[in-house]
Amino acid sequence: MKSRAWNPLTFRGLTAFSRSSWMRLWIVQCWVALLLGAVFYMTLSAAWGPVLSEALKQLPDEPGTAYLEDRTLTWAEVRSPEILAGNRFLSLVIDPQDHSALPGAASDVRVVFKKDHIELHAALLGQFRVSYHPEWNLKLTQEDVYAWWGAWGKGWSFGILAGALIILWMSWLLLGLFYTPPGWALAYFWDRDISFVGSWKLAAAAVLPGGIFLGVIFAAYGLGRVSWLILWAAFLLHWGIGWIYWIGSIRKLPYVPESAAEHGNPFVLGNASLE
Numbered sequence: 001m002k003s004r005a006w007n008p009l010t011f012r013g014l015t016a017f018s019r020s021s022w023m024r025l026w027i028v029q030c031w032v033a034l035l036l037g038a039v040f041y042m043t044l045s046a047a048w049g050p051v052l053s054e055a056l057k058q059l060p061d062e063p064g065t066a067y068l069e070d071r072t073l074t075w076a077e078v079r080s081p082e083i084l085a086g087n088r089f090l091s092l093v094i095d096p097q098d099h100s101a102l103p104g105a106a107s108d109v110r111v112v113f114k115k116d117h118i119e120l121h122a123a124l125l126g127q128f129r130v131s132y133h134p135e136w137n138l139k140l141t142q143e144d145v146y147a148w149w150g151a152w153g154k155g156w157s158f159g160i161l162a163g164a165l166i167i168l169w170m171s172w173l174l175l176g177l178f179y180t181p182p183g184w185a186l187a188y189f190w191d192r193d194i195s196f197v198g199s200w201k202l203a204a205a206a207v208l209p210g211g212i213f214l215g216v217i218f219a220a221y222g223l224g225r226v227s228w229l230i231l232w233a234a235f236l237l238h239w240g241i242g243w244i245y246w247i248g249s250i251r252k253l254p255y256v257p258e259s260a261a262e263h264g265n266p267f268v269l270g271n272a273s274l275e
Helices: 011-018 022-057 142-189 196-206 208-222 228-251 257-263
Strands: 066-069 072-075 082-086 090-094 109-113 117-122 126-131
Touching: 011 022, 011 196, 011 228, 022 082, 022 090, 022 142, 022 196, 022 208, 142 196, 142 208, 142 228, 196 208, 196 228, 208 228
Parallel strands: 090 109
Antiparallel strands: 066 072, 082 090, 109 117, 117 126
């Protein structure tokens, strides 16, 4: 009879996934992914939402004053770099004249809209450049952007969230598959009873505690309780947490039947006691 696995936060709870059904594992992974998705969505909404709302209010009202066409940004009212909106988490800067010096911003992420590309500045990660796509022909007045957001914005948001959840779920399965051979080998040398497929299911479940830990730290970051540096340290640490749970759960697997007697009471020999 297969174990009813449900708790991925203990070593013994994880061992149950090695003998449970795939459906049980997928259900638990789905719940964790939905929980993390909700945390990330609400945190980004709280941290970035006010900046985006303020930026929309700063867009020009007159038609033809701000638009993106033929991979070129035109913003008639901006002659020098200008911050549309910003806070400690995110700042949006308009710089259609491609100035080398930008206004100072203490934000963890800064997005600069240049004449022919977008620059992303992220603390500890450096700078990234994204060129405008030839088909991005957009009018950037308040009326046009609000109309676009009303028609497509929420759909794009939920689509990105759904895609992120699917990618997260698939990454757990693929990561578990990567850990399967070494996990099965460890179980073999430690005389633990587990099949190759069971090793995959156990490894795919063992990555969940690290993901939950990262979700908690991300929520604390959104509440302003921890810094960007702590967030990135937690991102690195969550891999180590997964390894600890993975190895610890293998150690908690039952011994193979042939070697179980070797690990029993050392003062009992067969049916005879040494007493």
